[in-house]
Amino acid sequence: MDSKINYTAVGLFVLLLIFGLAGTVYWLVTGGKQQAFTPYVIYATDSVAGLTVNSHVLYRGVDVGQVKSIRIDRNNPGRIRILVDIDENVPIFSDTVAQLRPQGVTGLSVLNLTGGKSSVSLTQRNKQGELVIPYQPSIFSRLEGGLSETMVKFSRISNRLDMLLSEKNIATLDNTLQNINTLSTVLAEHKDDISAAIIAGRTTLQNTAEASQSANSLIKQSQRLIARFDKSIQGLKSTLTAANEAANKVSAASESTLTMSKTGNETLTNFNQQTLPVLDGLLTQLQETSRALTQLVNEINENPSQILYGTAPIPPGPGESKTRPRLIQITPSP
Structure with a gap:
């Protein structure tokens, strides 16, 4: 009997x-239930050697996901x-933050x-609408970078040491x-001369300091002398002012006298014969005195130093004897 096989x-x-x-198999792999995943993007700034697609993503050592793709950022x-x-x-x-970590000695990462110390969840997305987890270079990458910089x-x-220790620099140093x-x-041969020069320089500095002190004293004395001279000028001005006031009073008295001479004929006759000549002489002397005082004031204003030293003497003529300088002398007219 023939057997018929149904291939369908x-x-x-x-x-x-x-x-x-x-x-x-799927049920065994997934643990019997379907897991839901959230996609995140990580931008690495150093080498990702050893990281492959389907590599594990750990959260403090716990497997929480896997890598889906790795490519260069366009x-x-x-x-x-x-x-x-x-x-x-x-x-x-x-x-x-995400960090690349080697896994054993297999060369994989x-x-x-x-x-995760913050209580704020990562919800802000970039311009491409991606949730970006910040990347932190691994310790090995930082050590590698530090070693590279150190080697450089x-x-x-x-x-620089080769340049410093070149034959030319060594010859120059020699x-x-x-x-x-x-x-x-x-210097050893002339040390006595150098010591003598140092001593001489020290003496010169001391002399300079003493001269400076003497100059300061002289300046102070000059300042005191100038102050006294100013006081003398002020006193002389006061004296001249008083003399002018006295001359004005005498002039007023003479005017009063002239007025009184008109009171009577007898008084006028006596005044003309006796008093008037005397007053005339007195007025003449007062005028000469006023002119001399005015001349004196002008000369002092032009040259105040003549109060101390007097006027400059007139050079003597042939056969005349030299006389000492004298102060201004006022001689009233007779």
């Missing part, structure tokens, strides 16, 4: 078996754009999230040392 039924059975196995080639899916139940705060600095120092040695020898 066999195919359906195989497909059902495959789907059943796939469902079982807007900024100096950054690496990393797209990750993180369990939506994991709280991501505004101060959470994972993303480790740290922070050591290289610069080495180059000549300088020889010149210093020669100078030291010369």
Whole structure:
């Protein structure tokens, strides 16, 4: 008896078996329930060697997601754009940062999230509408960068030392040392002369200080003398003012006398014969005195020093004897 095989039924059975196995595996992988993820973007600024798609994302050591894509940022080639899916139940705060961390000795790396001290959730999106987790370079990257900078600095120092210790500079330094040695020898040979010069310079400084003190004393004496001279000028001006007032009073008295001479003929006759000549002489003397005082005031205003030293003498003529300078002398007319 011939057996008939239904290939259609066999195919359906195989497909059902495959789907059943796939469902079982998926159920085992996901823990029997569907997880919901939130996409985040991380922009790395250093090398991401060892990080691959499907690499784990850890939050303080706990697996909370995986890497979905890694590519260079088109807007900024100096950054690496990393797209990750993180369990939506994991709280991501505004101060959470991502850091690349090596995983064992395999050469692979994972993303480790740290922070979370803030109570503000990360909800602000960038211009592209992405939730961006800030990136912090790893300790190894910072050490590598520091070592690179240190090596560059050591290289610069080495180059400068080579330039400093060149044959030309060494020869110049040798000549300088020889010149210093020669100078030291010369100074040692003339140390007595140098000591004498130092002593002489010290004496000169002392004399200069004493001369400065003497000059200060002389200046103070000159200031006192000038003050006294000013006082003498003021006194002389007061005297001249009093003399002018006296002359004015005498002039007023003479006018009164002339008025009284008109009171009577007898008085006028006696006045003309006896008093008038006397008054006339007196008035003449007063006029001469007034002119002399005026001349004296003008000369003092023009040359106040003649109060102390007198007027300059007239050079003597041939056969005349030299006389001492004298002060201004007022001689009334007879």
